[in-house]
Amino acid sequence: MDTTIFMELLSKREFKAIRSILDVMNAVDIALLLSELEDKELALAFRLIPKDKAADVFSNMNNSMQTYLVNIFTEKELKELLDDLYMDDTVDMLEELPANLVTRILDTVDSTKRNSINQLLNYPDDSAGSIMTTEYVNLKKSMTVKDAMLHIKAVGIHKETIYTCYVLEHRHLIGIVSAKDLMTIDDDTIIEDIMETEIISVSTHTDKEEVAKLFSKYGLLAVPVVDTGDLMVGIVTVDDAMDVMVDEATEDITIMAAVNPSEKSYFETSVFSHAKNRFLWLLILMLSATITGSIIAKYENAFAAIPLLVSFIPMLMDTGGNCGSQSSTLIIRGLALEEIKFSDIFRVMFKEFRIALLVSAGLAVANGIRIFLMYHDTKLSIVIGLSLIATVVIAKLIGCILPLFAKKLRLDPAIMAAPLITTLVDTCSIIIYFSIATKIFSL
């Protein structure tokens, strides 16, 4: 849908045309379209959305749009919206709303829903509890497939996913039946005979990243959540798991660039917040880099005698940093995907050592030839070649070891990425370089 056309229709108050456009559009696309509008027009347009789509559009809106709408809604409109919103979307919204609007919403819903909401709001930010919904289909083991289908027909429409049904006994989860089974197995079959009893479930406090990993490992559509007393309290659905996966990848990538992760997008984050998220790491890394500087200062006599030595510093520092980052990045990603474990440390080191020898030999030869052609100085070629080989080997070993140790110490391995590795490797490469140079040139 073209935004300009839509705005024009809206300003001309062509409600009938707008309604028929909104009628065929997807809820996600409507939310995107509405995000281009001014507040007042937004309220007008929102009220033209077909009733059965309004809650879905609302849950796809950004925080400031939701806040505005909740603020201006009548009591009746708010109640209708809250009746249609899934529990997890309601809680997502409440987590971002100003306190007075949260109170308004809690006053509007009935006491059962209020209790559920309050409970969901209490789960830690990164837990399964915080992303789950309390709406799911539950069955009894004594039902037949036909009973189950009738039960779903009666209650299913309000539930977020009905494709996995949960068999409960005294609120304990004893089995799982997929809608696929219900739809393809004989009507008279008893649920107990077809339910799966090997259940993959998570606790309310399981980290949401772990939950998302279960989805991609086992190809799930939903996973049941049980509380500390092992009673079933909700489900996490695959669409929320996908959001978590995207967010976690963004967080890892951000941390790997020495930036504190932000929950907001680039443009939603203010200049001041951006600066704050980036400053501390820059300061720490800058001060660490002065160590390398003071080591260079110690070799003042060496480069006073041969000034050309200084000009190889950037090449050695950069190559060391790049080699170290390559290794650390691959290890950090391998750890995140659980392809590498701490116990693999010697296997990883041996592998990186051999890779480093191959790579550095190539680089040393390339550079040796270049230097010999430019300066006709064999000694210098040897100094640079040896420094390169030693730097690359040490860089790759530091790059692979640190993320593994971070994992072991329960730190986020992503902090051991390019910026920190580069700073550490720089110091090593300078020490190696000047030690070799002073020896070979007898300075």
Add this chain to the structure above:
Amino acid sequence: MDTTIFMELLSKREFKAIRSILDVMNAVDIALLLSELEDKELALAFRLIPKDKAADVFSNMNNSMQTYLVNIFTEKELKELLDDLYMDDTVDMLEELPANLVTRILDTVDSTKRNSINQLLNYPDDSAGSIMTTEYVNLKKSMTVKDAMLHIKAVGIHKETIYTCYVLEHRHLIGIVSAKDLMTIDDDTIIEDIMETEIISVSTHTDKEEVAKLFSKYGLLAVPVVDTGDLMVGIVTVDDAMDVMVDEATEDITIMAAVNPSEKSYFETSVFSHAKNRFLWLLILMLSATITGSIIAKYENAFAAIPLLVSFIPMLMDTGGNCGSQSSTLIIRGLALEEIKFSDIFRVMFKEFRIALLVSAGLAVANGIRIFLMYHDTKLSIVIGLSLIATVVIAKLIGCILPLFAKKLRLDPAIMAAPLITTLVDTCSIIIYFSIATKIFSL
């Protein structure tokens, strides 16, 4: 399941115990467990897996396990397996098998299936066609909900997902009905009246990354794939979309560390391949860094006069590199998530400029104080402070502009990450530093 116990049971040939263990285990976990076994034991264990689970376990195995099994299977075993494997899993396997085994498999399946397989194998590697399955439930618009449910009961069990059903007319996709609708709407309703006609679909040649994005944007369980003649040819399911998302994040992260991405995991990739994937970028970056070196060489007189100047090189280079990487990383990620577009370039630049001023002011003050306390040299403090500010501003601008231009030029923005940005910024920071130093110290 404990691997050692399982291996012991296997070596003791306790088939009954093994069967009952395999009976309750999840297919993904069985595949993992079997990956720890020797080839011979693997064949034995695989034959003990319950028939209805064997194909699912097989599709979760790695390539070398699949190759081994296909090689030793009898004609009958192979046929049984191929009958139960989903089409997309069959094609995934064929793409990795040696040619003689591919021929063996194509000879085993019937001609209809062989045609489908050949067609799927022909789609480009990164396309929707290469990850789709040709098995889906199709309905007619004149059916009632009851007819549809009976149809699903008859054919559904062989289809990969039955949760989204497709209404076809002369092989053209005219509507979508969810299993949720079928399960909750009145039995006598006509499909045409409930089918959704605003359809989100992709073409066989759509990039699989784009396909995965649709799933997370719209929260889909499956997406239909149409060919160039607009005829429906298959569906992509959410589990495959999740795999694509994980793979694409890995690819981005790998490229951002100046490593050519590999389809295999860290340990599956040989030392030689690892070296090959890393060498070319290292060589290019190393040679680029020599430019910075030759610029330094030009200022030989400057650091001959004040040798202390050399010791600030690492700090300036690292800070510039880190600042540039922070910006480029956030922009690369924003582009991948479609939160930032090329047309935002001036907004981004203005934002980064203000962030750079804030950050660099902080860093300059911290460093100025440190230098003044250590060397009691106001001029040096000013030189370093000004160089820092100019370096950070330029680094952040280069860091945000290059990924945007890469996107515009249809290159992968991820190549404009830390390694390349660092090398470019290094050159700038050295030029800035020595220009300021020679001016202020009148060298």
